[in-house]
Amino acid sequence: MTADTLLPALTASARHAVHPAADTDCSCATEDALLADRDDGTVVRHGDTVAKAHAPDTDPAALARRLSVSADLPGVLLPPLDRAPAALLGRQVTLWPYGSPVDPDTPDAAPWEAAATLLARLHRAPVPVGLPPMRGPLKAARAIGRLRAAGPHPGAAAVLRAWAGLPDWARAQAPMAARALCHGDLHLGQLVRHPAPDGPWLLIDVDDLGAGDPAWDLARPAAWYACGLLPPDAWLRFLTAYQDAGGPAVPAEGDPWPALDVAARALTVQTAALAVAKSAAADRPLDEVQQAVVDACDRMSGESPELGQGFAT
Template sequence: MLPVLTAHVRAAGTGTPTTLADRPDATVLRLGDTVVKAHAPGTDPAHLARRLETAAKLPGVLLPPLTPTTEELRDRLVTTWPYGAPVDPDAPAAAPWEAVAALLARLHRSTPHPALPPMRGPAKAARAVTRLRAALAGRPHPAARPVLAAWAALPAWARAEAPMPGPAVLCHGDLHLGQLVRHPAPDGPWRLIDVDDLGLGVPAWDLARPAAWYACGLLPPEQWTRFLTAYREAGGPAVPVTGDPWPALDIPARALTVQTAALAITKALAADRPLDEVEQSVADACARMPAR
């Protein structure tokens, strides 16, 4: 897809575009202040339209698209966005946890479009496990069994095998620091990006990745506390205002840990290499999860 999208972007402007991402599920190019994204094959056009409409109506939370419509290029839907400056990955201590928490709380309190589809967090976790099982065919991995056991112990909704419990809330669906940019770049306010998984669901899923990192020892306690405190102070509904947040976070955090471990093992098998220290810590966390 990269050569096709590059030619498309060059035809629409001057200069050579920069590749921001080139994966099977997304190809993203930047040309000046414009970002062009080819979405995953098979993306539902009606669902994407509702997600774009939602982003356009919440410009104080989500980065709005430059145009509310999509183009079709080969078999892919293409959208255009303003460029935003991402979080600096080399300065983890300066990560804007308070900003992302406040944006999440505002998103979760927003009135959703009535035709918005379910958020795709559980579906992405299920896809990661499916990929792991395919990679394991004829080639076992010692870390895989506890990961699959932890997956089997999750309730059906967290495995995308049943509807999510209500009440449904507007959710991002794939929240991590890579989904945060400053617009206008480089010093504008923070905004959430990537609407591909946006939809109705359990808001605790959007807190699950940092919660899982904290539980695995990958996110320092002070950063987790900053994030959780800011979310609560902004009125976020995913966890109680006071008290223990883990009854709400436990299932989503376990699901995200399994998803992360499944992807890590799949990549390690493809590269014929052992798990690195971070990947092993996530796989070990799956082994500590209660069995069904």
């Protein structure tokens, strides 16, 4: 199946959701929009409805369970339009209301407090029976697999050394402690305002949702801060808001790094692995941000087990 086949069918699904009584070739004034087209998902919009084709290896039963969780946590997760995915050309498709995303051109207005508060509420919610494990470590392991398949690169050795130093659970080689309901892939692209454009912020993308260690959901901003890529004030805003909302991943007071260290290392390795793989595939050097995470992996190899606030130095 090619994108030329999937995109028209996915767009037709979105159109049918908006105009169920009309032909899929409706001639309404609303334009279709391609919001994302990646290996792990293709997303299109028609009016106020979004249709997503999930990754080809998506388990429909696990996805349905995650959709139910999203539907049952209003005010935290964006609720789907249907609790059950539909099959389309060998892909699982879900329908969602449209929400306004974070504006990447206004970093000073990034909703760090909202993200942290939503995470704390998610982590404090009961873990539903039968929910699959959170898939964060699996994504890190896949990034390493992509790195190994990409061919020689001067940054690869440092990333692989840092990976080897992580505990088995962080490398998806042992069960993760199922302490909380976790998002699994938290970053600012996972927040939207709904109703658009000025409604409250909500979390989106349930593909990695599951039971696991809540520290993983704080790991990406923690890693960015430790690598010097997230300003200290933004990190402090995020961390403080999470603690004020009663988030269980870190202590309410005191040093948060013992709880965050392993997950922050793992997210740093994941980010570096993808950066090196893309660099090798495109035969181009790492950019400044990519080099920063590879350098952090190099420092990990010679440091004590806990990075703490010295990670960036």
